[in-house]
Amino acid sequence: MDYIGEHLLPGQLGHFFIVLSIVASFVATFAYFRSAKSASELDGDYWKKLARIAFITEVICVVGTFVVLFYIIHSHLFEYHYAWKHSSLSLEFKYLLACFWEGQEGSFMLWSFWHCVLGLILIKTSKQWEAPVMMVVSFMQFALATMIAGIYIFNWKMGSNPFILLRDSGVLDNAPALHIGGDVNQPLRPDYLLSIKDGNDLNPLLQNYWMVIHPPVLFLGFASTIVPFAFVIAGLWKKKFGEWTKPALPWALFSAAIFGVGIMMGAMWAYESLTFGGYWAWDPVENASLVPWLILISGIHTLLIYKHTGHSLRATHLFFILSFGFVLYSTFLTRSGILGETSVHAFTDLGMNFQLLTFLLVFVVPALVYFAMRYKEIPAIKKEEAASSREFWMFIGALVFFLSALVIIGKTSLPVLNKILGTKLAPPENVEFDYNQIQIFVAIIVAALTAITQYLKYKETPTKYFWKKIALPTVIAIIAASFVLGFGDVNYEKETVGFMAAIWVAVACSIYTIIANAAYIWIGIKGKLKISGGSVAHVGFGMVLLGILISSSKKEVLSNNINGIPAPLAETEDPRENLTLVKGLTSDMGKYTLTYEGDSSHPKKELSFYKIHFKRKDGKEEFTLTPNSFVNYKGNEGLMSNPDARHYWTHDVFTYITSIANPDNTKDTASFKPVPLKINDTVFYSNGFIVMEGLNTKDSLPKELFGEKGELHEAPLKIYSKTGSIYTVTTRLAVAKGNTLSLPDTITAESIVLRLQKVNADRTIELGIKESNSIMEYVTIKAYKFPFIRLLWFGVLVTAIGILMSMVHRISQNRKSRLQS
């Protein structure tokens, strides 16, 4: 059947690109394999040429798929499930890319795209390593291409095709109105597309500029971990066990910098625009990307040990294999739906678990088996490292990092354990503390080692030399740390005293790291900036640690008030973190007074902005924050809130909306209570009393409005609230053209409505009084103070710069040594 209005060509073209990319990447894998295996140079070059053609074809296909899918999203072709599901007509241009990678298919494509870029650079630069390394990369491309294939092989669906049509996706199957005769068993109406006016839109929480830049950076980080892995495999295969480390080191450094920044961008996003109340929650999705990064860092350090001493080559192999392996494992965790209850932001299950598991195993198992087989052949030094050597402590540090990664992933894998053993274990009561209480010791050990180890020499350090060099930075660090701990008021009493002591030690150690490494640039390497990348990165790392420690332990709940009727406290009471603000009414919140001034709406979306005015009680400062919320967005109920923050050098004040007056409740159910009154009478209401001050009647009124016998009664009232406020209101009753009209007056702050209902001949009146909560406009907020959060972000930047500095240094080193040989 032909359907009206469909554009089938882009989808067919896109799918053609996918299928061709599967074939091309397979050919590239095979040809690179033959090239690497061939004995004669001529034969090898022949296969290499073929492999390059195949890989470049693959690159064209991946880019082609990318362009077509973007075209579909950009042109709002809602006949395609992907465009319909992830975008909408009202979506701003900048978010079109975001909805590209909101879905699993798009994010696989993004990943694959980065491999293309990296692959082209490898072809250009890796010389004799090209064939074996690119074989691994091409095979990865093959694996990724199958993920978006959407091909059926004997009833088994391989991959999920991003170009599937909406009508084939099953979404329309249960919508009778779209089928012929309103019967779901009949085929779709030919004009069904006319009813699909708009897409489902990008999840409003993802409509954020971070969603545009964070995934590309993170996926470049993910993608780049394959390069050190591929060099390991190439080294094992060609039995050039140590040689691969030279070209692999700059790649590993690149990966560490980008990957680290990618992860922390996610943290910044969570902090700035999501309402998790922080930047890191040990959520499985966060952990899954942190773990390969930690192992990668371990691998870089053992590689440096090998480079200088010949030790730790075996460990380096293992770390690079596992770093990439855990990237695949995290892919499995976050995309298979296995995390279920334990994560708030994993992908939805696409029914590809078997394929994802195969993806993981097909890389990790052969690599580990290969490593085990060649283990004995990998050169290792029999002589023991001296306890005063740099390599000994560097290795301990790398090991601690690695084990901490294993502990994190072990805990994160609880749902996997449940699946395998059939148990029903749930995460512990206080998930964050459970991680923190262990990782704080990792932080202490690693920070202390980072501070000291640079001052040790490889092989052996003369005691005198060591103390001479490290004395000054140590003294400065002790002074700085005592100052911070003495006056910084770092108190974290939520958990045990031991934990607080650990925080203090960790704060001191991270200060030591910063100072010792900054000093090392002058003391150790005499200000030679070119080779100072490592020290710069370590300074940044120290800042990251210090930023994390201080901002987390000194995080303050500002909205920690009990507003309204206090309820009895349970024994383990959480501090009550929500504060309700009635519109126009100033409320008290710690150092500030807060006023909810009003709200405004986005012109196109169900997005509201709430103006909250903060005023310091000491009168020194006032400002307005405008957190926003999507209200009852597209079939959801409730709020999706984005916070707003005021940034200072030393801290951030941060607030977001947790609840608003339910619009359903504004349907007023309370009724007017009639009260007879005469002048100077008083009547009580729940929050005070009302005095009737007089009664005026006017009868000479314009006839065209009021008719022949028009009358207008006015009764001025004074309302005395028990809060001390006094309001005056003049209620009116009009008799016009035989009808009586009464206009209710609302005193919002007192939540009462008054209405003059009747005026009797004896100058008494009947006043209607209505008391209702629903007339109040209010918002409930949470507010936090995060101190020194900028130190963390700045530290991340410094770390990345430092790592990239050493990458540049290593590349130029490699170039020099090539020229010499």
Add this chain to the structure above:
Amino acid sequence: MKKIHIALLVLIAGAIAVLLTFLKTTSTYDTVDTAISKPGKYVHLMAKLDKSQPVEYDALKDANYLSFTAVDTLGKSVKVVYHNTKPDNFEISERLVLKGKYNDGIFNCDAIQTKCPSKYKEDMKPTDKKLQTATTESPTSNNSAESKY
């Protein structure tokens, strides 16, 4: 044995110890009956909102007090108190994961996770609704859609 091997063993033993301790601190997924059977123990109660019972939440009175009745798949119910604002999608949620402890007739929870059919089955339900309403109005507003393509 080399020093480095000793360090290796000590650290690995430490890591294993940490993971084993972790397994001891884990909680469990429970039904109302099993949650009541272990008062004071932190559990993940899997239930849903009992819509026949009143939900008490008034941000003006106390923004940090929500109380309702939860009922599990076996039909057992329990009164729940949550000291926070009402979570998103609370009423339309198909399943609630209530994290907390049972004590003296009340399940005190400190976190609620709402699970919506829409988030799980690829937004099927709201979509169907939308499509149907869209279709009912389609004869009158077809023009706008046609001009789009």
